[in-house]
Amino acid sequence: MYGLKIKKGNNAMRTILSCFVLGLSVVLNSAWSAETKKPNIVFILVDDMGYGDLASYNPQSKIRTPNIDSLADAGLRFTDAHSAGPLCHPSRYGLLTGRYSFRTDVSVWRQKALIDSGQATIASVLKSQNYRTAMVGKWHLGFHEDGYENPLPGGPVDVGFDSYFGIRASTDIPPYFYIRGKHAVMPPSNHIEANNSDGWTRIQGAFWRAGGISPDLKLEEVLPRFTNEAIEVIDNHKGEDKPLFLYLAYPAPHTPWLPSEEFAGKSKAGMYGDFMEMVDAMIGRVLTAVQKAGMADDTLVIFSSDNGPTWYDQDVKRFDHDSAAELRGMKGDGWEAGHRMPFIVRWPGKVKPGSSSDQMICFTDVLATFAAISGAELTANAGPDSFNFLPVLLGEQAEDIPVRKTLAVPSGNSAVTLRMGSWKYMPFLGSGGFTKPSRIKPEPNGPTGQLYNLAEDIGETNNLFLERPDIVKQMELELKRIKATEKTRP
Numbered sequence: 487m488y489g490l491k492i493k494k495g496n497n498a499m500r501t502i503l504s505c506f507v508l509g510l511s512v513v514l515n516s517a518w519s520a521e522t523k524k525p526n527i528v529f530i531l532v533d534d535m536g537y538g539d540l541a542s543y544n545p546q547s548k549i550r551t552p553n554i555d556s557l558a559d560a561g562l563r564f565t566d567a568h569s570a571g572p573l574c575h576p577s578r579y580g581l582l583t584g585r586y587s588f589r590t591d592v593s594v595w596r597q598k599a600l601i602d603s604g605q606a607t608i609a610s611v612l613k614s615q616n617y618r619t620a621m622v623g624k625w626h627l628g629f630h631e632d633g634y635e636n637p638l639p640g641g642p643v644d645v646g647f648d649s650y651f652g653i654r655a656s657t658d659i660p661p662y663f664y665i666r667g668k669h670a671v672m673p674p675s676n677h678i679e680a681n682n683s684d685g686w687t688r689i690q691g692a693f694w695r696a697g698g699i700s701p702d703l704k705l706e707e708v709l710p711r712f713t714n715e716a717i718e719v720i721d722n723h724k725g726e727d728k729p730l731f732l733y734l735a736y737p738a739p740h741t742p743w744l745p746s747e748e749f750a751g752k753s754k755a756g757m758y759g760d761f762m763e764m765v766d767a768m769i770g771r772v773l774t775a776v777q778k779a780g781m782a783d784d785t786l787v788i789f790s791s792d793n794g795p796t797w798y799d800q801d802v803k804r805f806d807h808d809s810a811a812e813l814r815g816m817k818g819d820g821w822e823a824g825h826r827m828p829f830i831v832r833w834p835g836k837v838k839p840g841s842s843s844d845q846m847i848c849f850t851d852v853l854a855t856f857a858a859i860s861g862a863e864l865t866a867n868a869g870p871d872s873f874n875f876l877p878v879l880l881g882e883q884a885e886d887i888p889v890r891k892t893l894a895v896p897s898g899n900s901a902v903t904l905r906m907g908s909w910k911y912m913p914f915l916g917s918g919g920f921t922k923p924s925r926i927k928p929e930p931n932g933p934t935g936q937l938y939n940l941a942e943d944i945g946e947t948n949n950l951f952l953e954r955p956d957i958v959k960q961m962e963l964e965l966k967r968i969k970a971t972e973k974t975r976p
Contacts, residue, residue, distance in 0.1 A: 524729045524859070524860055525786045526730045526731070526776075526784055526785040527859075528785055529608075529731075529732070529734070529788045529852075530736070530769060530772065531735045531736065531790055531792055532789075532790075533656070533737050533740035533792050534739055534793060535765075535828075536791075536809030536810050536816075536823065537794070537811050537813050537822075537823060537826055537828060538808050540555060541555050542554070542558035542830070543563070543828050546811075548805060549754075549755050549762050550763055550766070551762065551763070552766065552770075553766045553769045553770035554769060556773075557787060557830045558830050560840075561830055561831050561833065562830070562837045562842065563841070564830075564843050564845065566826065566846045567790065567828070567847050567848070568825045568846070568847070568895055569825045569848075569849050570849040570895065572817060572824030572898055573818055574624075574655070575587075575600070575626050575627060576588075576896060577792040577849060578792060579627060581852055582601060582627065582645070583601060583607055584850045584851070584853030584870065584872030585871055585872075586850060586870075586974075588894070588900065595627060595628035595655075596628065597631065598630050599641065605645070608853050608856050609645060610646030611646070611853060611856055613646050613647075613731075615862050616728050617729050617860065618648055618723065618726065618728050618729070618730050619646055620647060620650070620731070620732050621642045621650045621733045622712050622734050623652045623716075623735030623736055624652060624736070625642060625652055625735070626654070627641075628640065629641045629654070634661070635670070637669055638665060638669065639668055641668055643667050650667060651664065651666050651712075651715045652665055652712070652735070656737055657694065657737045657738075657741075658695055658740070660674070660678070660697020660699065661674035661698035662674060662703050664703055664711075674697070674698030674700045675701065676698065676699050676700065676701055677696070677697070678694070678705075680695050680696040681742070683757065690741060691742070691743055692757070693743075694741070694742045705742060709737070710746075712734070712768075713768040716775075717771065720781070721775065734772065736768070738765050739765055743760070744761065745757065745760035745761045746764060749767070754805065754806075754807065755807040756805055758801075759805070773787070785834075786831065786833040786836075787832045788830070788831050788852075790828060790830070793817050793818075793824060794813075794815065794816050794826075794827075795817060795823075796817050797816055798816070809823075810823035812944055813945065814945050815917055815921050815946075816921055817898075817919065818897070818918075819898065819917040819919035819920060819921050820896075820898075820901065820917065821919075822946060824897065824917075824919055824920075825895050829847070831879055836879065837880075843885065845878050845889050846888065846905060847873070848893055848895070850871045850873075851872050851873045851874070851875055853872040854873055854874040855872075855874050855875050855879075870972055871973060873889050875889045891906065892905060892906050892974070894965065894968050894974075898920065898924070899914075899925065901918055902969065904961050904965045904968070906960070908939055908942075909938070909940075909961065911935065911936070911937055911961035911962070912935055913934075913962070913965070914936070915933065915936065935951055935958070937958055938950065
């Protein structure tokens with residue numbers, strides 16, 4: 487980048503020059519954004535989709551996703567992108583705030599809002615740069631609840647979004663009701679019984695929990711309803727002078743798997759594959775709306791999933807489809823399949839079509855990147871764990887100059903895993919999440935944690951904890967340092 491050649495053997499000089507290059511990138515990108523028309527931004531986040539579900543990431547996938555794959559054909563695929571956690575709420579917290587989710591208690595989302603008043607979000611940053619900001623879909627970051635007949639403060643419209651239509655959490659977590667702005671469209675005054683599907687585990691298939699449901703909500707209609715709402719946001723924006731930011735958070739293919747008749751039985755991966763193909767069709771409708779509105783050439787589209795899939799070994803054998811592809815684990819796990827996600831960026835005229843990047847990035851990095859794109863200056867406390875990857879999008883940053891040197895991601899049991907380059911450290915034995923056993927008691931003289939070199943062992947099969955105590959010690963100290971500090975962003 488910028489003609490600099492850095493010898494691998496000189497680590498000190500390499501670090502100095504890397505920091506210089508990254509600093510220079512920030513300056514250049516600030517000038518670029520000030521002089522260039524700000525793009526519309528559409529961020530599409532699906533729910534519980536695996537790294538191996540898309541043909542663009544796994545040619546052996548048994549699920550057809552032509553609309554999502556078209557984004558990869560026209561844009562950039564990140565192969566080492568990570569959600570901020572392997573579950574819904576920590577993942578979304580990191581995405582919205584640019585802050586590691588283990589820095590707050592995300593478990594209280596049922597009782598109160600997780601995002602503090604005045605805390606910077608991707609929406610507030612873009613709104614400060616004259617963006618119209620809209621959210622449609624699943625929130626799962628809590629409200630300050632005091633009865634559903636009363637306002638629901640602390641949600642999207644209180645953290646930077648001009649408008650919101652969506653649901654409180656997943657479509658298997660009651661109560662089920664639509665929210666517009668900060669009010670329930672209808673309170674969840676009716677009751678729905680729990681449901682399961684034969685031939686699947688308790689948390690797969692058409693699974694939902696019993697609880698309150700509003701008279702105007704049918705679970706099978708939520709996905710198309712959100713698509714219609716997103717299209718309405720796009721259609722209403724035609725002719726506007728200010729740019730649009732739309733955050734579309736689909737609650738699918740998370741359970742319940744409810745493919746419509748048009749898609750039932752059409753995939754080769756059962757109910758899950760059918761539902762994923764329906765999700766892809768809904769995304770196709772949104773992309774078509776962007777095109778029809780004449781916005782496609784001026785719109786940056788990002789696609790990703792919040793965490794890994796609920797897909798077991800028996801499902802892989804049954805359908806010959808591996809939602810995790812070459813990765814180990816599933817949703818909730820500290821292993822890679824829990825949080826390494828497809829992350830695709832299409833930006834006509836800026837991002838090279840059909841390209842890919844091995845840069846390690848995280849959902850927390852979206853905030854700093856959006857700030858760079860829009861020309862916003864982040865305050866010292868904004869996006870404390872957010873690193874700008876705009877130079878990677880523009881092809882201005884070499885692959886061997888990392889966006890970030892470390893990455894900390896909690897597992898489902900809240901223990902934090904750490905990446906340093908290709909090394910990955912897990913301070914426990916077991917998956918840390920949905921894959922059994924979640925935790926394993928160490929044996930005498932055996933390893934107490936896990937250490938993998940992902941450059942040589944992407945499937946995390948060879949635990950080097952005992953062979954490389956030097957790396958283990960280094961990573962233990964770094965993880966302790968990250969937890970003790972308020973931020974990792976310089």
